[in-house]
Amino acid sequence: MDLRATDLSLSYDGDRIVEGLDLEIPSGDITVIVGPNACGKSTLLRGLARLMRPDAGLVTLGERDIHSINSKQLATWVGLLPQQPIAPEGITVADLVGRGRYPHQGLFGQWTAADEAAVTHALTVTDTLDLSVRRVEELSGGQRQRVWIAMALAQDTDILLLDEPTTFLDVAHQIEVLDLLHELNATRGTTVVMVLHDLNLAARYADHIVVMAGGSIVTSGEPRAVITAETVTSAFGLECVVIEDPLYGSPLVVPRGRFHPAG
Amino acid sequence: MSASIVRDTRLAKRRRELMVCAVLAAIALALALLGLVVGAYTVALPDLLATLVGQGSAKDNFIVLQLRLPRVTIAIVVGIAFALSGALFQALFSNPLASPDIIGITTGASSAAVAAILILGLSGLTVSLFAFVGALAVATAIYLLSSSGGASSYRFVLVGIAFAFLLHGVLGYLLTRADVRDAQGALVWLVGSLSGTRWVDIAVAGAGVAVLLPVVALLAPRLRVLQLGDSSASGLGVRVAPVRLGLLTVAVALAAVGTAAVGPIAFVAFVCGPIARRLLRTGGTGLVASALVGVVLVLGSDFAAQHLLGDTQVPVGIITGAVGAPYLLWLLARANRTRGDS
Numbered sequence: 212m213d214l215r216a217t218d219l220s221l222s223y224d225g226d227r228i229v230e231g232l233d234l235e236i237p238s239g240d241i242t243v244i245v246g247p248n249a250c251g252k253s254t255l256l257r258g259l260a261r262l263m264r265p266d267a268g269l270v271t272l273g274e275r276d277i278h279s280i281n282s283k284q285l286a287t288w289v290g291l292l293p294q295q296p297i298a299p300e301g302i303t304v305a306d307l308v309g310r311g312r313y314p315h316q317g318l319f320g321q322w323t324a325a326d327e328a329a330v331t332h333a334l335t336v337t338d339t340l341d342l343s344v345r346r347v348e349e350l351s352g353g354q355r356q357r358v359w360i361a362m363a364l365a366q367d368t369d370i371l372l373l374d375e376p377t378t379f380l381d382v383a384h385q386i387e388v389l390d391l392l393h394e395l396n397a398t399r400g401t402t403v404v405m406v407l408h409d410l411n412l413a414a415r416y417a418d419h420i421v422v423m424a425g426g427s428i429v430t431s432g433e434p435r436a437v438i439t440a441e442t443v444t445s446a447f448g449l450e451c452v453v454i455e456d457p458l459y460g461s462p463l464v465v466p467r468g469r470f471h472p473a474g
Numbered sequence: 475m476s477a478s479i480v481r482d483t484r485l486a487k488r489r490r491e492l493m494v495c496a497v498l499a500a501i502a503l504a505l506a507l508l509g510l511v512v513g514a515y516t517v518a519l520p521d522l523l524a525t526l527v528g529q530g531s532a533k534d535n536f537i538v539l540q541l542r543l544p545r546v547t548i549a550i551v552v553g554i555a556f557a558l559s560g561a562l563f564q565a566l567f568s569n570p571l572a573s574p575d576i577i578g579i580t581t582g583a584s585s586a587a588v589a590a591i592l593i594l595g596l597s598g599l600t601v602s603l604f605a606f607v608g609a610l611a612v613a614t615a616i617y618l619l620s621s622s623g624g625a626s627s628y629r630f631v632l633v634g635i636a637f638a639f640l641l642h643g644v645l646g647y648l649l650t651r652a653d654v655r656d657a658q659g660a661l662v663w664l665v666g667s668l669s670g671t672r673w674v675d676i677a678v679a680g681a682g683v684a685v686l687l688p689v690v691a692l693l694a695p696r697l698r699v700l701q702l703g704d705s706s707a708s709g710l711g712v713r714v715a716p717v718r719l720g721l722l723t724v725a726v727a728l729a730a731v732g733t734a735a736v737g738p739i740a741f742v743a744f745v746c747g748p749i750a751r752r753l754l755r756t757g758g759t760g761l762v763a764s765a766l767v768g769v770v771l772v773l774g775s776d777f778a779a780q781h782l783l784g785d786t787q788v789p790v791g792i793i794t795g796a797v798g799a800p801y802l803l804w805l806l807a808r809a810n811r812t813r814g815d816s
Contacts, residue, residue: 302757
């Protein structure tokens with residue numbers, strides 16, 4: 212099912228953040244949205260997740276306006292991991308991941324064998340099954356993020372939207388989370404759309420990169436074509452050199468600042 | 475083998491919830507019996523049971539069915555109403571201070587009731603109707619004033635506290651300009667009291683709670699999802715704005731029903747949810763446990779109010795205030811150590 216934005220404009224409190232944007236999310240790929248702070252990338256993601264009503268234009272899923280789809284039905288197709296989800300105090304990992312089953316449950320939230328299987332699978336895939344009985348607040352940042360991803364997986368959607376899933380994580384945990392998302396994409400064919408800050412990790416993991424600035428798309432496409440010194444300079448206002456990642460061959464951005472080592 | 479850990483965790487959580495609720499229910503039952511048996515005239519337990527099934531002596535019938543049972547029954551009804559209202563408010567705003575007795579909603583009910591008594595010269599159920607409408611009006615005003623330009627929990631609480639102060643001022647003004655005897659009758663609307671409850675009050679409050687409880691049950695699964703934050707809840711298919719408004723309306727109505735029946739019993743709405751969640755420690759909404767804590771708290775406080783101070787009887791609201799105020803201080807003292815949600 213294709214997720215697509217057509218001539219999309221989004222505002223917060225009357226301030227236009229995203230302006231007349233067209234975007235097609237390639238099915239079965241990893242799409243990464245990058246751009247400077249306040250360029251509208253998180254807002255775009257929220258628009259794609261139906262958290263905001265567009266001022267103009269529309270977001271469609273398989274030719275249907277997402278605002279015309281029943282919200283519980285939509286939640287079985289498109290999942291969202293926001294930047295700072297809240298874990299209720301004292302909740303266990305298994306319980307939290309189980310709440311991802313909400314869109315699949317009946318009126319009173321009855322628990323079924325299918326829910327149990329989906330939760331077990333999500334915990335297994337994210338390597339958090341051993342943490343099931345632990346309370347979420349006791350976990351490390353990396354473990355916690357894996358648990359949130361497990362919750363999104365338990366939701367069992369074709370498309371998964373993630374807003375900066377690696378923020379607040381150290382570099383090892385960033386890699387761990389991105390590897391996990393890559394595996395999901397490779398093994399289950401889940402379409403992944405995420406906002407990332409780190410251009411080099413974006414270039415490594417993305418099939419498709421969208422560079423935004425000032426509420427519009429500067430350029431988009433395959434990382435090697437998109438991440439160039441000119442693009443980075445024009446979108447971020449940063450002088451840089453782009454070389455080849457020695458491990459993966461993806462573009463590697465080496466920033467140039469005013470820094471001059473003494474001596 | 476390892477797959478069953480998910481089921482085990484879920485069953486362990488349910489066992490814990492059932493155990494906590496069973497213990498609370500047992501305490502509530504014991505307190506209810508105590509309230510029926512103990513007093514200036516002690517009714518023996520066998521006589522009490524006989525009276526309850528309609529086989530009592532005339533004296534027992536009068537003391538149990540006319541004096542004590544109404545009091546115990548209304549304690550149960552308003553305990554549930556206040557506790558659920560507070561727990562819903564606190565869950566909706568992820569803020570323990572967002573409780574109807576802190577943010578002026580019960581004070582709104584009191585002000586309207588006192589105005590009805592002192593200015594309009596009304597009495598009886600009409601006053602309760604004024605209290606009910608007063609609570610709804612204040613809640614609507616807070617909601618409208620705090621939701622312009624993006625509602626935040628913080629703002630809602632601050633606007634509510636401002637309303638609470640304003641309405642306390644109104645109450646004070648009404649009382650000072652009133653005739654002493656009228657003011658005496660209006661005092662119950664300052665600190666809630668269960669004395670003088672009639673069966674008609676119980677029927678009205680009971681009917682209100684009976685209508686609202688199924689709505690709470692229907693919305694509870696959505697509240698569980700809302701606890702994860704508005705964005706997550708929306709991503710999971712909950713229509714956040716209407717569900718929030720629905721839950722808020724039910725919470726306000728519960729507080730209004732309780733206050734209309736017995737006046738604003740201080741801090742019951744405020745403390746029950748946090749106590750229940752602390753007992754459970756399961757990260758659930760803890761609504762059932764909160765309601766039971768409410769019943770235990772009101773029954774226990776009313777027993778204390780009647781018997782623990784020798785011959786002086788005080789309104790139940792004084793006891794709950796004495797319990798709740800230290801808790802508020804403790805909460806404020808540790809507030810800067812907990813994360814803030816808005």
